[in-house]
Amino acid sequence: MSTDMTIDWDVEVPMRDGLVLRADVFRPQESGNYPVILAMGPYGKGLHFEEGFPSYWRDMVEAFPEIAENTSNRYQNWELVDPEKWVPDGYVCVRVDSRGAGRSPGFLDPQSQIEARDFYDCIEWAGVQPWSNGKVGLLGISYYAVNQWHVAALRPPHLAAICVWEGFADYYRDKVRHGGIMNDFLDGWFNKQVVRVQHGVGGRGFIDPNTGYPVAGDDQLSEQELRENRGDPAGNVKARQLDGAYYAERTPDLSRIEVPLFSAGNWGGMGLHTRGNVEGFVAAGSTQKWLEMHGDTHFSPFYTDRGIALQKQFFGTFLKKEDNGWLDRPAVEVLVRHPGEKFTSRFEDAWPLPGTVWTKFYLDPHENALTNEPKSAEPVAYHAMGEGVRFSLPVADHAREFTGHAALHLSLSSSTVDADVFVVLQLFDPQGEEVTFIGSNDPKVPVGLGWLRASHRALDPDRSTPYRPYHTHKDPQPLEPGVPVTLDIEIWPTSIVIPSGYRLDLVVLGRDYKNSEIEIADAMYTTQGVGPFTHTDPADRPAEVFDTVNHLHFDPADPPYLLLPEIKAAN
Structure with a gap:
């Protein structure tokens, strides 16, 4: 004392x-x-x-x-x-x-x-x-x-x-x-x-x-x-x-x-x-x-x-x-995350976790699904400030764990010279209700988030890996309206065990993720699922450039996919 x-x-x-x-x-x-x-x-x-x-x-x-x-x-x-x-x-x-x-x-x-x-x-x-x-x-x-x-x-x-x-x-x-x-x-x-x-x-x-x-x-x-x-x-x-x-x-x-x-x-x-x-x-x-x-x-x-x-x-x-x-x-301890704010401790020898199976789930616009095989299709349009495009991982009859880095590979075109891409991983229970988690700066966060300005798509080849793209952010490359470009988007490290009957969704949109707004006393912001880390500055995101229509493309020679860190021995 x-x-x-x-x-x-x-x-x-x-x-x-x-x-x-x-x-x-x-x-x-x-x-x-x-x-x-x-x-x-x-x-x-x-x-x-x-x-x-x-x-x-x-x-x-x-x-x-x-x-x-x-x-x-x-x-x-x-x-x-x-x-x-x-x-x-x-x-x-x-x-x-x-x-x-x-x-x-x-x-x-x-x-x-x-x-x-x-x-x-x-x-x-x-x-x-x-x-x-x-x-x-x-x-x-x-x-x-x-x-x-x-x-x-x-x-x-x-x-x-x-x-x-x-x-x-x-x-x-x-x-x-x-x-x-x-x-x-x-x-x-x-x-x-x-x-x-x-x-x-x-x-x-x-x-x-x-x-x-x-x-x-x-x-x-x-x-x-x-x-x-x-x-x-x-x-x-x-x-x-x-x-x-x-x-x-x-x-x-x-x-x-x-x-x-x-x-x-x-x-x-x-x-x-x-x-x-x-x-x-x-x-x-x-x-x-x-x-x-x-x-x-x-x-x-x-x-x-x-x-x-x-x-x-x-x-x-x-x-x-x-x-x-x-x-x-051991060098690494992960408290593996489960729905309901439950965590199980596991020790590992390195990061990324040894034994990670980097699994590609291809975007299927026909079924709005994440599948094991690529699908060809006509481009899919979405309004950048709308609800975006959603793809669901099929519900399994067993638990699946994903712990580590994730990434999204896309082909995208814009009706203007640029596009901001926001990526969200969401979990839903068998009743279709979203399962959120207590976050460090928000009481209701999703499973994962990623971002990329399309003109900043240039990668540093020496520092990038398939599961963790690293962008230089030094040489912007404006888009030609209507012409698709390839994007590799980093999704920050995450951990989730998806129980039997639960569903994981990928959402691609042009604005911040939002769930119900919560006022917290003493906080500097109203929470909406991303804490204070919103992206709304009109000078940085002028409406004439970013409040527009984007298209996702599905070229069979370069299919879009979500890369997830699957841990086969799921807890």
């Missing part, structure tokens, strides 16, 4: 350019040298979880009461560890407000190279403090996971291990432009979640209940001064449709990561993190690396007893040299 900790508030951490960031340090009362769990980010180290996000906290604790047990909850912070559950086990927990956020001054520019350099300096500072054993581990959800990829690629000497819990890796493909299509998340996230705790908001903002200090610093700047002291992430993305230097600066070289790595991803994180956790695990240069894929919300798996036990076993191995069995753990 808190009485067993020594807490140092607003400790000054010097950066190499002379700026000082501020950190809170939670450490055991007994002097000694302890391993460090460090996180740095822009959400305000003094903003209490329950005050900043009350409905998320309430819903999480109602679903998992264990989260609020054995702690006073006084120091619960959004997407960070509860120090009352770590310090008693002999860890020092350090939270740093990143440059320009919270109580740290400076220019606010999230996920920039300067921020990664600051993170490096924080790690090196923590590694030589009198309470440190010289081993620093990084842990946190989302933003506090994403920037781990960046700093680990810089190889700070005192960094000993990273646990990337639901964190994307590719700024362009994972966060801001799905398949080249700009999503609506960035502007709302930055202005509603980050700017509210920008350094200089001062007493107009939140107050830290533990210190009485303003969460966003003692300085109180004018609105104009605040605007001048921060970047414009959404504006920068809107001005840059193609991948290039701006996105490269915010996308780490994963091959340079060499420290032990534990990547924990969420099947329901479609639209932000899922792809990055898998890509990061596969591409990291670390010789010791593990992947775990789970379900449920963005927060609960991190804070439950199971989540904390995994984190402590991993860090106990690499920060404390404990012989706790982690090194005997």
